[in-house]
Amino acid sequence: MPALPPEIIASNVADIVAPTPSMPRFHRSDPRTRRLIYQGAFFLVLLAAGFYFGSNAAANIARRGLELGFAFLGRTANFAIGETIISYSPADSYGRALLVGAANTLMVAIVGCVLTTVLGVALGILRLSTNPLLARLVGTYVELGRNIPLLLQLFFWYSLVTRLGGARDAWSPLPGVFVSNRGLRAPTIVANDAFAYALGALVLAIVLCVIVKRWAELRQAATGKRPPVLAVMLAVLGGLPILGGLASGGSLALDYPQLQGFNFTGGMALSPEFVALLTGLTLYTTAFVTEIVRTGIQAVPHGQWEASRALGLSSGRIMRLVILPQAMRVIIPPLTSQYLNLTKNSSLAVAIGYPDLISISGTVINQTGQALEVIFIFMAIYLAISLATSAGMNLLNNRLGLR
Amino acid sequence: MKIQRLVGACIASLVGLFQPALAGTTLDAIKQRGSLKCAVQGPSNPGFGVPDTQGRWQGFNVDFCRAIAIMIFGDGEKIQIAPLTTQTRFPALQSGEVDVLTNNTTFVLVRDTQLKFNFPAITFFDGQGIMVPKKLNVQSALKLDGATVCVQPGTTTELALTDFFRKHNMKFTPVVIQARDELTRAYAEGRCDALTSDATTLAAQRTTVSNPADHIILPERLSKEPLGLTVRHGDEELRDIVAWAFNTLVNAEEFGITKANVDEMLKGTDPQIRRLLGVDPGLGAALGVDEKYAYTIIKTLGNYGELYEKYLGEKSPLGIPRGLNNLYTNGGIMYVPPSR
Numbered sequence: 001m002p003a004l005p006p007e008i009i010a011s012n013v014a015d016i017v018a019p020t021p022s023m024p025r026f027h028r029s030d031p032r033t034r035r036l037i038y039q040g041a042f043f044l045v046l047l048a049a050g051f052y053f054g055s056n057a058a059a060n061i062a063r064r065g066l067e068l069g070f071a072f073l074g075r076t077a078n079f080a081i082g083e084t085i086i087s088y089s090p091a092d093s094y095g096r097a098l099l100v101g102a103a104n105t106l107m108v109a110i111v112g113c114v115l116t117t118v119l120g121v122a123l124g125i126l127r128l129s130t131n132p133l134l135a136r137l138v139g140t141y142v143e144l145g146r147n148i149p150l151l152l153q154l155f156f157w158y159s160l161v162t163r164l165g166g167a168r169d170a171w172s173p174l175p176g177v178f179v180s181n182r183g184l185r186a187p188t189i190v191a192n193d194a195f196a197y198a199l200g201a202l203v204l205a206i207v208l209c210v211i212v213k214r215w216a217e218l219r220q221a222a223t224g225k226r227p228p229v230l231a232v233m234l235a236v237l238g239g240l241p242i243l244g245g246l247a248s249g250g251s252l253a254l255d256y257p258q259l260q261g262f263n264f265t266g267g268m269a270l271s272p273e274f275v276a277l278l279t280g281l282t283l284y285t286t287a288f289v290t291e292i293v294r295t296g297i298q299a300v301p302h303g304q305w306e307a308s309r310a311l312g313l314s315s316g317r318i319m320r321l322v323i324l325p326q327a328m329r330v331i332i333p334p335l336t337s338q339y340l341n342l343t344k345n346s347s348l349a350v351a352i353g354y355p356d357l358i359s360i361s362g363t364v365i366n367q368t369g370q371a372l373e374v375i376f377i378f379m380a381i382y383l384a385i386s387l388a389t390s391a392g393m394n395l396l397n398n399r400l401g402l403r
Numbered sequence: 404m405k406i407q408r409l410v411g412a413c414i415a416s417l418v419g420l421f422q423p424a425l426a427g428t429t430l431d432a433i434k435q436r437g438s439l440k441c442a443v444q445g446p447s448n449p450g451f452g453v454p455d456t457q458g459r460w461q462g463f464n465v466d467f468c469r470a471i472a473i474m475i476f477g478d479g480e481k482i483q484i485a486p487l488t489t490q491t492r493f494p495a496l497q498s499g500e501v502d503v504l505t506n507n508t509t510f511v512l513v514r515d516t517q518l519k520f521n522f523p524a525i526t527f528f529d530g531q532g533i534m535v536p537k538k539l540n541v542q543s544a545l546k547l548d549g550a551t552v553c554v555q556p557g558t559t560t561e562l563a564l565t566d567f568f569r570k571h572n573m574k575f576t577p578v579v580i581q582a583r584d585e586l587t588r589a590y591a592e593g594r595c596d597a598l599t600s601d602a603t604t605l606a607a608q609r610t611t612v613s614n615p616a617d618h619i620i621l622p623e624r625l626s627k628e629p630l631g632l633t634v635r636h637g638d639e640e641l642r643d644i645v646a647w648a649f650n651t652l653v654n655a656e657e658f659g660i661t662k663a664n665v666d667e668m669l670k671g672t673d674p675q676i677r678r679l680l681g682v683d684p685g686l687g688a689a690l691g692v693d694e695k696y697a698y699t700i701i702k703t704l705g706n707y708g709e710l711y712e713k714y715l716g717e718k719s720p721l722g723i724p725r726g727l728n729n730l731y732t733n734g735g736i737m738y739v740p741p742s743r
Contacts, residue, residue, distance in 0.1 A: 065519050065636060066497070080565045080577045090565045155585075162594040181594050182551065261549040262596050263576070272594060273578070353580035353589065359556065362490040362581065366557025369518040371494050 061372075072368045073098075079363055081355045083271050094364050098374075101360030102381050108274065108356065109343040109385065112281045116342060117335075119286045124293025125319065138290065145287025151348055153284055158276040158352040167263050176256045176267070184270040185257035194250040201244025208240075209233045273354035277346065285342045292334045296327035328400050336393035340386050357381060429638040430475070433502055438481045440501040441468035445486030446584055449607045450714045450721045451507060452484070460484040463714040464505040466704050467526060467632060470648040471503060473700050474692050488581050490557040493518055496635050503645060504633035507601065509559045514633075522631035523646035528727040528736060530624030531560050532602035534609065537617050539596060544623040548573040553586050553595035555579070563626035564599050587611060601628045603715070603723055610720050640691065647690055650739040651697045654679060655706035657730055662705035665698060679742050686742060697742070707737070 027033060061068065073095035080090050081100055085107055088100045127138040162181045165171060170180035176187040189195055212229050220226045245252055257267030300323050308318040349356040361378045365371045433439055443452035443464050452462035460482075469479035485501050492508065495501050497518070507529075508514070510522040533544050533552070541547065544567070554561050556579045568575045578595050580586040590598040591612045598605065602620060609615045632645050655661075658676050660668050668676055677683045680698045687694035704710060708730075715723045729735025 063637070078565055079561050080568075080575070082577045082579060090569060159588075159592070162589055162592045166593045181592065262547075263549055263551060265549075350581055351585065353578050353585075355579060359579065359581075363556045363561070363579070366490050366493060367513075367562070369493060369497070369513075371497070 066369070068372065069370075070373055072370050072373070075368070077364070077367075079367065081360065082353070083274065083355060094368065097360055097364060098357070098377060101355060101357035101378075104355055104360075105343070105346055105349075105357040105381075106385065108277055108281065108346050108349070108354070112278055112285065112342050112346070113339050115278070115282045116285045116289055116338070119282065120289025121293050121324075123286065123290040124297065127290055127294045128297060142287045142290050145283055146291075150280060150284045150345055151351060154276060154280040154348055154352050157279045158272065161272040161276050164272075167259060170259075170264075176254065178257055178264060181272060182263055182269075183272045184275060185264045185267050187254040187256045188268045190253040190255050192250060192253055194245045194248040194252045197248035198241040198245040198252070201240040201247075202237075204244075205236045205240035208236050212236075271354070273349070273352055276352055277349050277354045277356075281342055281345060284345070285338050288338050288341075289335060292331055292338065293327070296331035297323055299330045300326045325400070329397075329402070332393060332397045332400065336390060336397075339389050339393065343385055343389065344382065428640065429499075429502060429634070430641045430644070432499075433475060433641070437476075438483050439468065439472045439475060439503065440483045440485060441465075441471075441503050441505045442485050442487045442492050442495060442501040443468075444506045444583065444604075445488050445491075446582065447486060448507075448583065448604060449610050450719060450723075451604075451607060452486070452505075461714075463710055464507065464526075466710050466714075467649060467652075468503065468505045469704060470652060470700050471632075471645055473703060474644045474648045474690070474696050477693050477696070477699055479699075479703050488583075489555050490581055493520075496520065496633065499635075502634070502641070507604065507630040508633045509601075510629045510631040510633075511559055519636040520633050521636060521642050522633055523642045524649035524739075525629045525631045526649060527603065527630040529601040529603050529628040529630055531563050531599060531626040531628055532605050532624060533621045534590075534598045534600075534605045534618050535596060535621060536593075537619055541621070544621045544625070545571060545573075547575065547597060549575070550596040551576045551578060551594070553578045553580070553590045553598045555583060555586060555600065556581055558600075559626065559628065560600050567625045583608070584611075599625070601630070603721075606721050606723050643690060644692065647742065648700065650742060651679070651700055652704070652707040652710065653730070653737060653739045654742045655697065655701050656708040657732065660701055660706060661709060662701060662703075665701045669698070675741075675743070 028037075074093050076090075077092055077094045077097040078090050079097070081088055081097065084100045084104070086100060086103050088096060123138050123141070126134055127142070129135045129138075161183075164179060164181045167178075167180050167182045170178040170182075170185075172178050178185040212233055216227050216229045255266050257264040257269075304322055304326065305318060308322045313321065346356055347358040350359040350362065353359075357378050361374050365374045368374070441464075443460065443462070447453040448462075450462060451464045452460055455461050465482075465484065468482050468484065472482045473479045475481075485495065487495055487501070487504075487506065492504055492506060493514075496504055505526075507527065508522075510525060514520050515522060533547070535541050535547075547568075552564060552575050554564055554577050561577070561579070564575070564577070578586075578589060580589060587598065587608045589595060598608070600608065602624065605620050609618055609620075612618065632649060634642055634645055658668075658673070658679065660676065660680070665680070669680055669682055671677065674683065678686060680701075681687055681694035681696070684694045687696055690696070693699070705713070711725065711728065712718065715721050717724065725733075725735060727736050729737060731738040
């Protein structure tokens, strides 16, 4: 039964209990008046409590001679940060240091959410596999993943990566790739002309693929047959950038990591802390997401499968075109919570030394003594990240929802 | 500005939740509670403060806490020990969660002023050192360009390390882990090339790695680290008691009063000793404590030198030479005001 819009219910109720004309306008037996009185009283109590705690704390702070204010953000930080994705040096300000922490938190949260989604959807489908070995294996992972406390998992991964060999006896699975307890080092592509051409060609290839796909769809609509375009698209995506690179006349250059003194220089690096944190967060959250995806798929009525099969769709396409889009409506709200959890859980980084927002905030609090201000800042940042995530997911939910 | 104040008051209210609006002085609160709350380095630091098999805290710093408790209550057992990390210690002291930091906190200007603390006594003169594995074959801290260094966050060592590398135009990568045990483990497993902290803490941490002889502490001292007893502003009486609890320990050593001979000393004729031990009364009254305070402290704990030898000295597992912490009469710089 469709629910009535709230305003209709409200007006109906108001009609039923409407005061008789003989009653004065603001009589205490009028439910609207009563409601106003109760809400007003509750609000006043709340206000009084807030004022009491506020003035109490202000008095305490004044008595201790501590100062409130954000002037410290401009002072020189004087401490180093192990890994940063925006530039930072100890000569920068506390404000900049906090920004570095926020960027590091965002980095691990975004990469973690993407990995969790991909893995979670894949494992959620596998969990429903008719192959009992596969289904049980995924089931075991889910139970392990979500029943062992995240902190322990982080310690496990961290001690695993730090137990690898030192930089001087790093393991090199591929030329130029080094795995050691200093993290993962890999070569990077130098941004020269050849790289620019290849990048341009890649963009062109993507545009071509979109056109080909659209053409295939139109063709399918017209003839009922879908032309096999996957191979063509892959060839375009792979081939064009290579051709572009060759056309530039130059060649792609790689920046290889090299062992110099204590550590590697050059190339790109992933620190053990980042790897351990990302692995721990992803595997922990994926266990929950797997279950969410499984329930989402199972929530789609079985008749949908049967109808799709009757239409002659292959099982891969049934999943992709019929089941998953419907399952998404069930999946998205709890998935949002998992994204939020992952982001907030990233603050456990402090235990294994990844310089996230909390870790850096802790140092700033210690050096400046401005605990309240820094706590306020990081709470505001977490709130902003969480609200932005929720807003994005709600938008997605509304688009996918039944209308 | 108004908004700032409003926002400030709002967050402040969160903290305000957990504090009484009006308490007496800290000392009154301690007496009313019946125990003294001290912070030591968490989770533990060998020699300075570790729980024994019965869960009773033992160590150099713990005995300073006991000495203060003896001054206040006449009983060194009326203490509560809170193992705090370097990051939680200051908020804990500021908020009244603990009364005294007996956890090797370095006495520096901004902590004295901005954080509104007082340092009634310096219990240990230390300097920041760097420990490396012998197999690294490094003899000087100046050869550490490009190294990865394990360091605790929120310490003066973190700042001095940064200053040292900047001054000598060298680069380093910090690995910052809050829990000392985790940090030492990361170093022992080779995540870092070097571990930095106060030299004595390094000596203490070295005893916890699997093969202590494989690690050396480099000769350079990156900073002065006067480690003190710390109280918050606002209670001068408590500050005096903390200061004279410590001074008593050192003065006792100067006079040659030990745990073993303190009863003997009571019968002596030296007026300084008679005053200190309360045979000739006056000092206790001046401090507002029992006249026998010094006697009880020495009888229960021993003097400063005895504590040093017991927990940190050459015969202890830490094996730290007295060095700067010798009495000034023995070539050190340990010189405290006279108890009179």
